Amino acid sequence: MRYLAMMAVALATAGLTLSASAQVVVTIGHSAPLTGPQAANGKDNENGARLAVDELNKSGITVAGQKVTFKLDSEDDQADPKIGVQIAQKLVDSGVFAVLGPYNSGVAIPASRILNAANMPMLTVASNPSLTKQGFKNVFRISASDEQLGGTMGVFAAKTLKARTAAVVDDRTAYGEGVAEQFIKAAKANGVQIVDQEFTTSSATDFLGILTNIKSKNPDVIFFGGYAAQGAPMAKQMRERGIRAKLLGGDGICSADMGKVAGDAASIVYCAQGGVALDKTPAGREFLKKYKAAYSTDIQVYAVSFYDGVKLLADAMVKAGTTTDKTRLIAELAKENYKGVAGTYSFDENGNIKGAPTAVYVIKDGQPVPYEK
Secondary structure, X not given: OHHHHHHHHHHHHOOOOEOOOOOEEEEEEEEEOOOOOOHHHHHHHHHHHHHHHHHHHHHOEEEOOEEEEEEEEEEEOOOOHHHHHHHHHHHHHXXXXXXXXXXXXXXXXXXXXXXHHOOOOEEEOOOOHHHHHOOOOOEEEOOOOHHHHHHHHHHHHHHOOOOOEXXXXXXXXXXXXXXXXXXXXXXXXXXXXXXXXXXXXXXXXXXXXXXXXXXXXOOOEEEEEOOXXXXXXXXXXXXXXXXXXXXXXXXXXXXXXXXXXXHHHHHHEEEEEEOXXXXXXXXXXXXXXXXXXXXXXXXXXXXXXXXXXXXXXXXXXXXXXXXXXXHHHHHHHHOOOEEOOOOEEOEOOOOOEOOOOEEEEEEEOOEEEEOOO
């Protein structure tokens, strides 16, 4: 009896439990804003992960001869770096085997230091390039970086929209600042003049002063580095003030929530998402159908990336032959070449996804749809 009790304690510290039938339970952590202005995105990510967990448990996964059941421990980091660090430590202490998230770059960067110290595999869509320049071997970006998202929109502004001038606004978060910097870099390289650069916060909703300044410069496009909670009222206020420019942004504004809040003003929005356009592939269309059936709502942005992330972890666990050894799991993730719904997941030496696809979207009938010239 004492031996069995000791075994139970050892398994619990590794994120595992053992049932009477020798079934191993592996818990995956998830960190995202589940309350506050970005709750729609955080819940979307959680839904994608839960959908994959449910499917894996129904199909049955065996690792090193043991049947595995997956569980998801989803925590609310409120898009706050301080809380995100606390959540990262909580997940480490609870014994999860890997972590999905955080969603926001400003949360993911400090949280990654906690997870790295614990040798915890971390799969995230946080896009600021600084995240994967820290030399951490446990961090894997499962979507496009700011360099790809902002760069895509810089080229799109110049080559497709034929913009000659642009104004840039960012919310001073790690994400907003990073994606704006990459837009500026790509736009300038393609002959676009930056005529104004303004700054706001991730809680602002009144952009009268900023838009008054920008209107006097009469730019062809305005790029906003930030999230839909600010991008949507900005689009509405641009229309109200007669600003003729298109509103461009990265994945932070490329969501159903943007269309829902901005209403008709969302028609001026062009934005980039990482991954393939889901409605353009059979696997993508099937995922959209399954998600809608499970949650009675449409996806926001990255539900599919978190769905793929769970499946990627399971694939790596099977290949590594372990449900306890994080070092072996990290080593296997580093050499993965997993074909998911949103693309193929393989990583460079820094943990960035190789050749991350990006697609440009417009908001139509309240939903992001792939741009077609």
